[in-house]
Each structure stands twice: as structure tokens, then as C-alpha cells.
Amino acid sequence: MTDADGKARSHYLARMRRARDHIDSHLDEALDLDTISAVASFSPAHFHRQFRALFGLTLHRYIQLARFKRAATRLAYGSESITRIALEAGYETPQAFSRAFRLRAGQIPSSFRKTPDWAAWETSCTALDVARSTLMTQHYTLDAVTIREVAATRIAVMTHQGAPEGLGQTIQRFIAWRRANGLTPRNSATYTLFPDDPETTPPDHYRVGLCVGTDKAISAFDEAIEISSLPAGRCAVLRVTGIIDHLEEAASELYRQWLPESGEETRSFPLYCQRIAFFPEVPEHKSVAELYLPLK
Incomplete structure (x- = not known):
């Protein structure tokens, strides 16, 4: 790989990281394809495939899992109402949130808040953690x-x-x-x-x-x-x-x-x-x- 090739790849990965970090910073907002691809300055027509090829998850799945992980963390460690957590996770009703949460964590939100099954939670977050580690944002020198x-x-x-x-x-x-x-x-x-x-x-x-x-x-x-x-x-x-x-x-x-x-x-x-x-x-x-x- 030439220096020019290396710089081009680094620039490409930086743009993809910028898109992913935008998602993680705006989970309370509507996250549509046009907005996210524009953050990375890529064409919406190809961005779905670019995202999945690099991170191993579709864009929609990544957003779902990111919202789920944040919601689960708030349930376990926070004091916010389940209704508020559900709405900020993008669900129109607590009932819809409860059904989706149970599918991923094996518990309804109120049960998870009292006695979380951490093993099931970690399994459900594995794909998200892998996607985030693909371009590791943890850094130090x-x-x-x-x-x-x-x-x-x-x-x-x-x-x-x-x-x-x-x-x-x-x-x-x-x-x-x-x-x-x-x-x-x-x-x-x-x-x-x-x-x-x-x-x-x-x-x-x-x-x-x-x-x-x-x-x-x-x-x-x-x-x-x-x-x-x-x-x-x-x-x-x-x-x-x-x-x-x-x-x-x-x-x-x-x-x-x-x-x-x-x-x-x-x-x-x-x-x-x-x-x-x-x-x-x-x-x-x-x-x-x-x-x-x-x-x-």
C-alpha cells in the first residue's frame, strides 16, 4: 500500500467513524439515512452497504442496539421513569418498548430494573460492542x-x-x-x-x-x-x-x-x-x- 493509499483509507475510516459517533451522540433524535450519510459526506445510495461492510451491522440495527444499550443502562443505574426511557429510545409507547426490550434482554423493563440478567444483557450487546471496537474510539497515549x-x-x-x-x-x-x-x-x-x-x-x-x-x-x-x-x-x-x-x-x-x-x-x-x-x-x-x- 502506498502512502497515498494509506492516507485515503485513513480519511475514509475517519468519515465512517464520524458517522457512527454522530449516531451515538444523537440517539434522542430522528436518525435517517440522509442525515447520517451527510455527516460522513457519502452518497445515501451506497451508505447502507458501506456501513454494514465496515461495522458488521446494518445502520438500522446499529441504531436499535445503541438505543437499547443506553436504555438498559438507564434502567439499571438511573431513576428516570420507564415511560421517559421508552420515549427517548424512540418508542411511541411503553408497551412497544417493553415488547422490544423483552425480545433482546429476556426481561421486561421493570424486571430488568429490579434484578438485571447481566449475562443476557451482555450477549444482546455483543454485536454493538464489536461494531464500536472496529474503529476503537477509546484512546490514550x-x-x-x-x-x-x-x-x-x-x-x-x-x-x-x-x-x-x-x-x-x-x-x-x-x-x-x-x-x-x-x-x-x-x-x-x-x-x-x-x-x-x-x-x-x-x-x-x-x-x-x-x-x-x-x-x-x-x-x-x-x-x-x-x-x-x-x-x-x-x-x-x-x-x-x-x-x-x-x-x-x-x-x-x-x-x-x-x-x-x-x-x-x-x-x-x-x-x-x-x-x-x-x-x-x-x-x-x-x-x-x-x-x-x-x-x-
């Missing part, structure tokens, strides 16, 4: 790692212990606890502790700490909540944007490449991240997290 002096931060922690597949249920409990105590993401920072490597830790022993930064004096914490702190000190910080559900790749690169080349040494406190902007409050490709690697 190790050249952008900065070293910061971090102040100590008081945190409330709910620890998930067990297989990663069960993390969604713990997140539900954590969000419900935050909401009950007035500690929303808008008024309190969100952190995640990663004391264990999912690749080397037995599932029964795998832990993730779900944290909220707060100085609020709460006299009656849930028994599953512990008060702790993020210690003051130097940290290597890597900013990651895009789909941030899985940060293992970025974490691995920090340990495998940046750390040996930096000459730095780590402290005993585990790797953690601050989730700055996250789905579904923003489109997935606009999610932002910062990984913190504590240094001596």
Missing part, C-alpha cells in the same frame, strides 16, 4: 502520562468481591446508596479502586472498590460501606477517553511500558481511577477516566 502531587481524599467505599460478571449488581447497590445519601456524581467525585488483576486473580477473590469522594458526615453508613482515603503523594496519571468500561488495556500499558521506562517505583496503594464523564450521561465515545498509579 503514554506520552501524555503526567506526574501529579495528589492531595489526600476521604472516600466511602463499597467493595465488590467475586467474579467480574457480578460487578453490575454491586454497582446497582452502590448507586442506590449514593442516591439515598445525596452523593450524586454531580456533587461528589467517583473513583474505582483496582487492588486485583482480573487476569491473575481467582474469580472468587477478585475485588473492585466503588468509591465516592466525600467529607460529608454520615452517621449511619450501610454495613457494606467503609470509610477510607486516597493517600496524598505523587501519582502517574493517564487520561483515557472513549469506552471506559474496561481499562485493563490502558493499565497494562502503564505497567508494561511506561513504568519500566520511567525509572519510577510504585507505592503500596493500588491503581485507581477517577471517572470524570461516563455513559449514559454522555455518549460512550465521550466518556473520560483518569488512571492513577501511586508512586514513591
